[in-house]
Amino acid sequence: MxxxxxxxxxxxxxxxxxxxxxxxxxxxxxxxxxxxxxPVAAAGSTDTSVSAPPPTSTPPSRTSGSPKTTPSSSAGKPSVDKTGQGDRTAALESLVPQGHVSAVVYDRTTGATTLSVNADRAYTSASLVKLLIAVAALENGNPAGTVKEMLSRSDDTTASTLWVANGETKIVTDAIRTMGLKETHAPTSPGRWGDTEITANDITRIYQYLLTDAPATVRTTILAGLHSATEFGADGFRQYFGIPDAAGPGNFAVKQGWSCCRPTRMLHTSGLVNGDRYIVTVLTEQPQSVDYDMASDQVTAVVKDLLPLLGK
CATH class of the missing domain: 1.20.5 (Single alpha-helices involved in coiled-coils or other helix-helix interfaces)
Structure with a gap:
């Protein structure tokens, strides 16, 4: 037992x-x-010349590097002429075969968005964020001549000084509220203003704000800088790709953007065409294997394809 x-x-x-x-x-x-x-997050590219101090990590990008998509919204007025929109999207994407392209054309006379292609896809802004830096600097009393020079020559050194002096990421968050930006995000690393996340929709909204709602002194100074954009930027880069080369002398006011390589190459053209009637935004992202010369030619080809929409 x-x-x-x-x-x-x-x-x-x-x-x-x-x-x-x-x-x-x-x-x-x-x-x-x-x-x-x-998981490994997709990294957007950034301009290595515009950061102080350098980042310790690559900030995430919500849709950068994602497959091309049909836009779910358009900039400006909700009405979009969708006649032949699918054909136009395919045509523009074929001009940037190794990368991504987004484009918006807004007609200020009719108040209609006549083209919207991949308009809500996110890109890092490179120098396009200087538009927001310029607004904040002028509203805070910084010299108009300094702001105009920063815009016309796309001067990174001046942009960095004004970025810090006027609140860094607060510049972006204030603009989101004031301008009604829906898809813009401040950079994760405050020192890297070129990593601000933007879309073609929101760049178009920025121009709409500048032309209709901004204080007159702000509007006058910024438009003067854009109308006097120099062929070469302060860093020696030729910034007449896209709108300037496609539209021809005297027919544009532009702010351009270029950056590389974390790990991709960004090349953006934006501004006003044909007596400031049309707001044009073209954003592109390319692999590093596509050099700046080829990428510049492709952006210009995209804008040339849009000329019939611009009275050209």
């Missing part, structure tokens, strides 16, 4: 031990399964 009791106790102990192992091991398995492998 004593032997039976001993065997019974041993069995109970072994059973308890097995149950304990199962309880401990089972949650651990679920924890590992739930976490899975650490």
């Amino acid at each position: 004593r032997k039976v009791n001993i065997l019974f106790l041993v069995g109970l102990c072994l059973g308890a031990l097995v149950a304990l192992v199962f309880v401990v091991a089972e949650p651990a398995r679920h924890i590992v399964t739930a976490l899975g492998p650490t």
Whole structure:
């Protein structure tokens, strides 16, 4: 009888031990399964010359590097002439075969968005954010001549000085509220103003604000800078790609953007065409294998394809 009791106790102990192992091991398995492998976020490119201090990590980009998509919204007025829109989208995307392209054309005379292609896709802004820096600087009393020079030559050094002096990321968050920007996000690293996230929709909204709602002194100074954009930027880069080369001398006011390479190349052209009647925004993202010369030619080809929409 004593032997039976001993065997019974041993069995109970072994059973308890097995149950304990199962309880401990089972949650651990679920924890590992739930976490899975650490995801690698897609990185947007940035202008290496516009950051102070340099970032310690690559900021995430919500849709940068994602597949091309049909836009879900358009800039400006909600009415968009969609006649042949699918053909136009395919035509523009074929001109940037290795990358991504977004475009918006807004007719200020009719109040209609006549083209909207991939208009809600996100890109890092490069120097397009200087439009927001300029607004904040002028509203805070910075010299108009300094702001105009920053815009016309796309001067990074001046932009960095004005960025810091006027609140860094607060410049972007204030503009989001004031201008009704819906898809713009301040950079994760405050020192990297070129990493501000933008879309073609919101760049178009910025121009609409400048032309209709901004204080007169702000509007006058910024438009003067855009109308006097120099062929070469302060860093020596030729900034007449896109709108200037396509529209021809005297027919444009522009703010351009270029940056590379974390890990991609951004090249943007934006501004006013044909007596400031049309707001044109073209944003592109390319792999590093597409050099600046080729990327510039492709952006110009995109704008040339839009000329029939611009009275050209």
